[in-house]
Amino acid sequence: MNTLTTRSMCILGLAALLLGFAPVGADAQHSGQPGVQPGGQHGGQPGGQHGGQPGGQHGSAPPGFRWDGRYNHNQYYPAPGHVVPAPPPGFRTVPHGGVPYYYHGGAWYRPYGYGYSVVPPPVGLVATFLPAYYTTVWFGGMPYYYANDVYYTYRQAAGGYVVVDPPAGVPERVETAPPPAGADFFMYPRNGQSAQQQARDRYECHSWAVSQTGFDPTVAQGGVAASQNAIKRQDYLRAIAACLEGHGYTVK
Secondary structure, eight states: OOHHHHHHHHHHHHHHHHTTOOOTTTGGGGGGOTTBOTTSOBTTOGGGOOOOOTTTOGGGSOTTEEEEOGGGOOEEEEOTTOEESSOOTTOEEEEETTEEEEEETTEEEEEETTEEEEEOOOTTOEESSOOSSOEEEEETTEEEEEETTEEEEEEGGGTEEEEEOOOSSOOSEEEEOOOOTTOOOOEEETTOOOHHHHHHHHHHHHHHHHHHHSOOTTSGGGGSOGGGHHHHHHHHHHHHHHHHHHTTEEEO
């Protein structure tokens, strides 16, 4: 190679640098940045899932709710920290330590600012009732009643069911509670709804039926006067059945 050719190549190379030419393929590697997958997924989780574990089902819960799959309890509950302007209709008031706590549908609320926040009930709180849907777990030969990350045990001296710390170890036996009084019907999923979807739909339809009729089968006497109990109960059953049928179930 002669001196003129070598000098020409050097000049061309310098010109390329001054004009900002980039190596071939540099732009083609842009979509391969760490942490960004094709299609815009972050972290490489299929479908954008964020580490949900079986029983947690984080992605399937409606806004403001959480899924409780512990001990196959399989129920939706309002999420801790969720704030509402008022407790749901049909709530029950339980005082503890000079603070009123409000119970409805397995969740507990307490005043927070201008509203009411979903909170775990404090250990030592005594209720005269259990949640409508609870799971009995046995530890050391003693039954505990579980629902929504809360454990209750009956103490006669306290006059009801006391909120206690979670027992240590693995339960010896797990039993599911029967349906609550007043739920005299069976629902069949016409569209192949999953167990999680069925639990969600039943909870939402129950809440709607209570708001429409004022009758709540999860509380004593349905929360209405004894003289209205039978009529209101039938109104509730018709309302929840209509709601479930609208969600794709056959109700009998």
